[in-house]
Amino acid sequence: MTIKEAQEAVDQWIKTYGVRYFSELTNMAVLTEEVGELARVIARKYGDQSFKAGEKENLGDEMADVLWVLLCLANQTGIDLTEELKKNIAKKTERDKQRHIQNEKLK
Numbered sequence: 668m669t670i671k672e673a674q675e676a677v678d679q680w681i682k683t684y685g686v687r688y689f690s691e692l693t694n695m696a697v698l699t700e701e702v703g704e705l706a707r708v709i710a711r712k713y714g715d716q717s718f719k720a721g722e723k724e725n726l727g728d729e730m731a732d733v734l735w736v737l738l739c740l741a742n743q744t745g746i747d748l749t750e751e752l753k754k755n756i757a758k759k760t761e762r763d764k765q766r767h768i769q770n771e772k773l774k
């Protein structure tokens with residue numbers, strides 16, 4: 668699935684089952700909530716916390732939750748994430764192409 672297809676799939680799902688998009692502000696709050704849920708799983712899996720009884724290690728599902736809400740926000744604000752990611756990669760390449768290679772702490 669391409670990013671464009673993902674944006675279209677989310678849009679179709681919202682129009683079929685979701686009635687309408689939550690407002691941008693609501694989805695920003697939901698995105699923050701989902702990032703927190705992802706952070707909780709990472710804290711338990713890679714950090715010093717342990718899973719509580721009954722908690723699942725659902726790292727991929729939590730990442731998908733974050734992506735879902737981001738795709739919603741892109742759709743409702745008219746952002747083409749394919750184009751934006753291409754531009755962003757080019758920006759990072761131009762800005763950081765030597766920075767990390769020259770960082771002794773990464774060796």
Ligand SMILES: [Mg+2]
Nearest residue numbers: 701704729732
């Ligand atoms: Mg979640």
